[in-house]
Amino acid sequence: MGMVLYEMAMSPNAKRARLGLAETGAPFERREVNLLAGEQKTASYKAIHPLGRVPTLDDDGVVVWESGAILLYLADKFPEARLMPRALAERGHVYQWLTFGETSIHGYLGPMGFQMFRRTPEKRDQQILERGRQRMPEVLHVLDRQLEGKDYVVGAFSIADCACAPWLELAPGFGIDLEPFPNVRAWMSRMRARPSWDV
Numbered sequence: 181m182g183m184v185l186y187e188m189a190m191s192p193n194a195k196r197a198r199l200g201l202a203e204t205g206a207p208f209e210r211r212e213v214n215l216l217a218g219e220q221k222t223a224s225y226k227a228i229h230p231l232g233r234v235p236t237l238d239d240d241g242v243v244v245w246e247s248g249a250i251l252l253y254l255a256d257k258f259p260e261a262r263l264m265p266r267a268l269a270e271r272g273h274v275y276q277w278l279t280f281g282e283t284s285i286h287g288y289l290g291p292m293g294f295q296m297f298r299r300t301p302e303k304r305d306q307q308i309l310e311r312g313r314q315r316m317p318e319v320l321h322v323l324d325r326q327l328e329g330k331d332y333v334v335g336a337f338s339i340a341d342c343a344c345a346p347w348l349e350l351a352p353g354f355g356i357d358l359e360p361f362p363n364v365r366a367w368m369s370r371m372r373a374r375p376s377w378d379v
């Protein structure tokens with residue numbers, strides 16, 4: 181069977197896993213789960229992801245969900261893809277920024293995305309949108325400082341970049357200005373230029 185990624189093409193969480201997969205160069209099959217049609221809540225899908233979310237990776241019967249866990253799994257499975265540095269100190273930094281992508285970035289942009297994509301404009305919770313717009317500049321400032329003088333989040337490309345970039349691509353559309361963060365903007369351009377970005 182090989183590797184199968186259950187995803188929805190437009191989902192930024194799925195994109196994290198897809199970026200990692202594409203960076204390995206290994207073949208994988210994509211299976212679209214239509215979240216808008218509720219396919220993630222069917223019994224057959226919940227048999228592989230009990231919370232009914234995307235992404236899920238099925239690697240020949242080894243089922244892993246949570247995009248961060250999928251990225252870590254891929255880094256372990258494909259050491260030659262160099263998605264994870266060898267030195268322990270650098271690995272510690274990858275773990276930190278991977279988690280930062282899941283908590284600080286997704287923590288604000290995820291709920292904003294739900295409002296923007298799953299609610300009609302008049303039903304959007306403005307408090308959630310406002311909180312994200314107020315808090316994200318601090319998160320972006322921290323990331324911008326980290327990227328000073330570096331091509332990627334920890335220096336060399338790693339799964340930390342896969343974890344942080346996909347949600348930030350949506351930030352301007354949510355009313356978050358990236359203009360004050362030149363290092364973030366330059367890094368996003370480098371991410372977009374990688375062949376994996378358009379897979």
Ligand SMILES: N[C@@H](CCC(=O)N[C@@H](CS)C(=O)NCC(=O)O)C(=O)O
Pocket residue numbers: 191192193194215220232233234235245246247248
């Ligand atoms: N922490 C999870 C979050 C997964 C998640 O929430 N995915 C969204 C799509 S971006 C989803 O499947 N939502 C299901 C739904 O809206 O019913 C991960 O990183 O994999």
